[in-house]
Amino acid sequence: MVHSSQMAERSTTAREGNLLERSSELAALKAGFDAVAADRRGRLIFVSGEAGVGKTALVRRFASSLPAKVEVLMGACDALATPRPLAPFLDVAEVLGGEVERLATEGAKPHEFAAQLMHDLRERAPLVVVAEDLHWADAATLDVLRIIARRVESVGALVVATFRDDEVDRKHPLRVMLGDLPLAGAISRIRLASLSADSVARLAEPFGVDAVQLYQQTSGNPFFVTEVLAGGSHAVPATVQDAVLARIARLSAAGRDLVEAASIIPATAEFWLLERICPDGMRSVDECLAAGVLSAHAVGVAFRHEIARLAVEASLPSTQRVKLHAAAMAALADAAEHDPARLAHHAEAAGDAEAVLLYASEAAARASSLGAHREAAAQLGRAIRASRNAPDAKLAGLHQRRAHACYLSGQFTEALEAQQSALDLYRKLDDRRRVGESMWSLSRLYRYVGRGPEALESAQEAIRVLEQLPAGPELALAYSNLSHLYVNAEDADEARLWARRALELAEKLGHVEGRVYAEINLAVVEYLATQSADLVVEFERIFHVAQEHGLDEHAGRALLHLTWWSPRFKSYDVADRYYDAGLEFSIERGLDLWRHYMLAFRARREMDRGRWDEATQLAEQVIRDPLSPVPRIVALAVLGLVRARRGDPECWAPLDEATALAEPTIELQRREPAAMARAEALWLEGRDDAIESATSATYEIAVRRHSSWVIAEMACWRGRAGGRELVPGPLAGPHALELEGNWRAAAAEWRSLGCPYEAAMALASSPDEDDLREALTQFQLLGARPAAANVSRRLRLRGVRGLPRGPRGTTLRNRSNLTDRENQILSLVAEGLTNAEIAERLFLSTKTVDHHVSAILAKLGVKTRGQAAAQIR
Amino acid sequence: MPRYVVERVFPDGLHIPINADGAQVCLAVVGRNTDEGVTWVHSYVSDDKHKTFCVYDAPNPEAIRKTANRNSLPVDKITQVRVLDPYFYR
Numbered sequence: 001m002v003h004s005s006q007m008a009e010r011s012t013t014a015r016e017g018n019l020l021e022r023s024s025e026l027a028a029l030k031a032g033f034d035a036v037a038a039d040r041r042g043r044l045i046f047v048s049g050e051a052g053v054g055k056t057a058l059v060r061r062f063a064s065s066l067p068a069k070v071e072v073l074m075g076a077c078d079a080l081a082t083p084r085p086l087a088p089f090l091d092v093a094e095v096l097g098g099e100v101e102r103l104a105t106e107g108a109k110p111h112e113f114a115a116q117l118m119h120d121l122r123e124r125a126p127l128v129v130v131a132e133d134l135h136w137a138d139a140a141t142l143d144v145l146r147i148i149a150r151r152v153e154s155v156g157a158l159v160v161a162t163f164r165d166d167e168v169d170r171k172h173p174l175r176v177m178l179g180d181l182p183l184a185g186a187i188s189r190i191r192l193a194s195l196s197a198d199s200v201a202r203l204a205e206p207f208g209v210d211a212v213q214l215y216q217q218t219s220g221n222p223f224f225v226t227e228v229l230a231g232g233s234h235a236v237p238a239t240v241q242d243a244v245l246a247r248i249a250r251l252s253a254a255g256r257d258l259v260e261a262a263s264i265i266p267a268t269a270e271f272w273l274l275e276r277i278c279p280d281g282m283r284s285v286d287e288c289l290a291a292g293v294l295s296a297h298a299v300g301v302a303f304r305h306e307i308a309r310l311a312v313e314a315s316l317p318s319t320q321r322v323k324l325h326a327a328a329m330a331a332l333a334d335a336a337e338h339d340p341a342r343l344a345h346h347a348e349a350a351g352d353a354e355a356v357l358l359y360a361s362e363a364a365a366r367a368s369s370l371g372a373h374r375e376a377a378a379q380l381g382r383a384i385r386a387s388r389n390a391p392d393a394k395l396a397g398l399h400q401r402r403a404h405a406c407y408l409s410g411q412f413t414e415a416l417e418a419q420q421s422a423l424d425l426y427r428k429l430d431d432r433r434r435v436g437e438s439m440w441s442l443s444r445l446y447r448y449v450g451r452g453p454e455a456l457e458s459a460q461e462a463i464r465v466l467e468q469l470p471a472g473p474e475l476a477l478a479y480s481n482l483s484h485l486y487v488n489a490e491d492a493d494e495a496r497l498w499a500r501r502a503l504e505l506a507e508k509l510g511h512v513e514g515r516v517y518a519e520i521n522l523a524v525v526e527y528l529a530t531q532s533a534d535l536v537v538e539f540e541r542i543f544h545v546a547q548e549h550g551l552d553e554h555a556g557r558a559l560l561h562l563t564w565w566s567p568r569f570k571s572y573d574v575a576d577r578y579y580d581a582g583l584e585f586s587i588e589r590g591l592d593l594w595r596h597y598m599l600a601f602r603a604r605r606e607m608d609r610g611r612w613d614e615a616t617q618l619a620e621q622v623i624r625d626p627l628s629p630v631p632r633i634v635a636l637a638v639l640g641l642v643r644a645r646r647g648d649p650e651c652w653a654p655l656d657e658a659t660a661l662a663e664p665t666i667e668l669q670r671r672e673p674a675a676m677a678r679a680e681a682l683w684l685e686g687r688d689d690a691i692e693s694a695t696s697a698t699y700e701i702a703v704r705r706h707s708s709w710v711i712a713e714m715a716c717w718r719g720r721a722g723g724r725e726l727v728p729g730p731l732a733g734p735h736a737l738e739l740e741g742n743w744r745a746a747a748a749e750w751r752s753l754g755c756p757y758e759a760a761m762a763l764a765s766s767p768d769e770d771d772l773r774e775a776l777t778q779f780q781l782l783g784a785r786p787a788a789a790n791v792s793r794r795l796r797l798r799g800v801r802g803l804p805r806g807p808r809g810t811t812l813r814n815r816s817n818l819t820d821r822e823n824q825i826l827s828l829v830a831e832g833l834t835n836a837e838i839a840e841r842l843f844l845s846t847k848t849v850d851h852h853v854s855a856i857l858a859k860l861g862v863k864t865r866g867q868a869a870a871q872i873r
Numbered sequence: 874m875p876r877y878v879v880e881r882v883f884p885d886g887l888h889i890p891i892n893a894d895g896a897q898v899c900l901a902v903v904g905r906n907t908d909e910g911v912t913w914v915h916s917y918v919s920d921d922k923h924k925t926f927c928v929y930d931a932p933n934p935e936a937i938r939k940t941a942n943r944n945s946l947p948v949d950k951i952t953q954v955r956v957l958d959p960y961f962y963r
Contacts, residue, residue, distance in 0.1 A: 613942065616935045639935075648934040649877070649953035785950065 019054065019061055020199040020222075025190050029062040032188075033070075033158045037126040042155040042186065044148070046178070048165040049192030052223030052240065052307055055162040058192065059130055062160075071124060076132035077141065079266040079306055081348070082363070082379050084341040085140040085372035086110075088131040089117065096120045107369035110143035111588035118148060118155045125156025134163035134174050139409065140372035142177050143590040150587070153186045165191065173374070176625045194220035209234060223305050230292060241311035248293060248312065255284035259293055262301060263312035264324045264349070270300040276331035277324055325350035340366060341379070348382060356386035361398065368405060371590040377405035377414065396425035396434070403441060410592050410627040412449050419445060433474060436466035440478040447485060448593075450629045452665050456485055476506040476514030483521040488667050490705045495525045516546050516554045524561055531569050536562065556586055556594040563601045568672065568709050570733055572605065572753050579605060580821055581842055596622050600631035603638045604673075610756045610782050612642045623654075629661045633670050636661075637677035644681040645757065647785035651681055663697075671698040672710055679717035684786040688721035703728055712736045720765055738762045743771055757782055764791050769800065776803065818859055825852045830869035876914075879927045879937055880950040886922040902944045909936040
């Protein structure tokens with residue numbers, strides 16, 4: 001059987017002849033591999049195009065054009081309604097075998113799997129890895145790909161990834177991931193266009209089909225064109241589905257049976273499975289292969305294209321379809337390799353509710369353990385739909401699990417709905433421990449979507465319920481949840497009180513998560529009060545403990561707080577050490593929400609550094625994908641401010657949205673970025689009189705919370721607008737220096753923090769002409785047109801003439817073109833740290849640091865670390 | 874898609890020859906623009922060739938700056954504009 005199908009495959013390939021209009025794309029793939037083979041640095045190429053445009057054909061042709069000794073590993077995503085986690089890498093892992101196969105099948109976390117996969121690829125370099133149909137990718141696959149993409153140069157493989165670009169809209173997880181990747185250097189894209197009218201005519205000519213009509217009907221889609229021509233009729237069918245069915249109608253009865261049976265099995269239909277569900281059709285395998293309807297694979301057959309499979313499946317009478325799915329499910333249930341995602345798919349199509357409940361629930365557990373939370377949520381949704389007659393306790397458990405999976409994948413609306421359903425059922429069952437647990441989970445969800453009063457109410461209710469029962473870990477977590485709400489409201493006394501209660505209970509119970517959660521809250525409260533360096537050490541300690549115990553969410557939160565507060569406390573010296581580590585950690589662990597926070601704060605930092613292009617690019621990544629309001633507010637403020645600072649149009653749309661998201665809450669962490677950005681944009685437009693009213697509500701909250709840094713910054717804006725009010729002290733930071741009239745000292749402090757725009761703003765308030773001239777030069781260097789115009793106007797009013805127009809359109813660049821990471825490592829080298837110490841400090845591997853240090857030496861053109869360090873002293 | 878007028882200042886003047894080389898320069902700019910969904914509609918050039926007013930369709934101001942950067946073109950000022958047709962009123 002295998003022998004004959006291999007023969008058939010060869011003949012199919014031969015018959016397909018040359019691919020039309022694909023020579024430059026093929027050349028690009030070949031050049032990519034040649035480059036990898038030459039320097040052993042990996043490359044990633046995305047191949048995109050509409051369904052049927054010939055992505056697979058291109059990749060196959062490329063693979064067959066490579067010398068036989070080059071290894072090509074191929075895998076594809078599932079067309080299952082809910083895809084199997086890591087689907088495209090399962091095939092790759094199977095070929096690689098050993099540890100990576102074990103990790104893939106036993107449900108390792110994406111970052112563990114990715115690390116092993118990259119290790120294996122390095123050992124086999126140079127080679128080609130193909131991941132097809134990423135528009136169907138599950139979250140775990142995208143996480144793995146994201147990790148590989150960021151380090152692709154180190155793997156020595158050409159990674160080719162295909163997807164249908166007409167099926168991934170702006171909110172599709174793949175599109176979001178693509179937006180995060182730098183499309184330069186090692187990563188590139190090939191977009192396949194449809195065939196031209198000329199090519200269609202050349203293909204049509206030998207068949208005597210009307211070329212003009214064929215082109216109009218198919219829009220040059222290669223799959224559609226070949227289906228029409230292979231169908232053998234002179235008339236052109238209206239749709240590609242009709243063309244497919246016309247082609248199948250020419251097969252023998254047994255052949256049609258086989259094709260119909262295969263159509264209910266997404267991707268490859270294994271021979272053993274086909275024998276079970278369509279024993280009589282098996283003798284027609286060669287006929288179907290020869291006709292080009294099916295193509296041969298190692299263990300089975302597949303349709304030449306998913307379009308064809310769907311067309312056939314949709315044409316089946318429903319009784320036949322149900323019968324085939326039921327047979328496939330029964331066969332798969334007997335198989336040695338138990339695959340719950342496939343079983344759930346067929347169970348649902350067969351209308352077998354009991355089986356759906358069983359398999360979907362099992363598939364969800366497997367997806368969760370792989371970090372594919374979105375797929376887990378979908379499987380649980382499927383199980384819930386099938387469980388109308390299940391007992392309440394079972395149903396409640398499914399809703400509870402779905403709520404958690406939705407929460408972890410940032411689907412808050414769905415999570416709230418599921419959590420509420422679970423709560424209602426637990427109430428009905430009078431399971432009070434679960435009721436309490438559901439209440440605080442609900443509170444957490446309300447907190448994320450910014451529904452403060454409901455969050456507080458549920459948090460308190462959870463504690464009331466749980467305190468009536470013997471104390472367990474749920475109560476410790478419920479205390480911490482309430483503490484967290486007070487942390488966000490910056491109510492230090494209440495936050496401390498509840499965190500201490502949580503800590504005491506968690507320690508008594510020996511419950512690590514309860515302890516870690518409470519410790520983070522306590523550290524944040526103290527950090528807001530003192531910004532002590534000890535707390536940086538504490539956050540690091542908590543991060544390591546959480547990580548050791550697999551508490552990724554909490555580990556991420558500990559890292560997050562090391563950058564979170566830097567815009568307020570100007571603690572960039574600390575934060576600069578953690579932006580990269582935080583981003584890498586959240587990507588590795590698939591923590592999408594954390595990734596958003598990290599990106600937003602990083603965007604803010606780039607803006608403060610005067611790197612506005614980078615800042616808007618990062619901000620756009622956050623804005624594109626609406627997960628949670630807090631990072632969105634920060635990103636919108638960055639986008640609006642950069643536009644305002646450049647004098648570009650449309651600064652108000654993002655600023656208004658930020659304000660709308662911030663104002664319903666009393667949380668300073670939301671209101672501060674929005675209000676501060678409004679004040680600045682108003683000042684830049686010369687609308688000084690509007691500044692006070694735009695900031696007053698937030699200012700009052702800051703005064704109530706004794707938040708001296710926020711007070712100082714807001715007072716500065718009011719002062720710049722001509723306000724002279726009594727400011728409650730004591731105040732802190734460079735803004736306080738400016739308020740005292742110490743403009744130069746303020747500017748010097750800003751410069752040492754790496755904030756050139758703020759330094760110029762401080763000087764711009766000075767009455768001294770030299771200070772104003774310096775401010776003007778700095779604004780011009782940054783391309784800050786409105787601020788520069790403001791300062792020149794005031795200089796001219798004083799009678800100063802002949803002001804330079806100055807350089808324009810340039811933002812500050814690092815000397816020697818070092819990247820942020822390289823600059824950061826260079827400063828640690830200058831501190832005298834070894835590579836191993838730097839690695840530990842930045843949560844990197846020593847090897848990565850070695851790599852960075854060599855790059856720094858090369859860019860600076862020096863030979864030793866000492867010489868490099870001397871350059872920044 | 875919004876329309877913008879982009880003012881550019883060329884201290885040494887803008888000199889694009891009216892021949893195949895010039896066409897090549899313009900087409901290269903147009904090509905790079907498509908990556909960001911930016912369309913260069915046309916430009917007005919001052920007599921001394923030191924200043925241009927370029928009409929663009931673009932998704933946002935950042936896309937215009939990004940492509941300007943890629944094309945090594947200066948950006949002095951970006952203004953969002955709408956068409957006013959004087960003959961519309963007749």
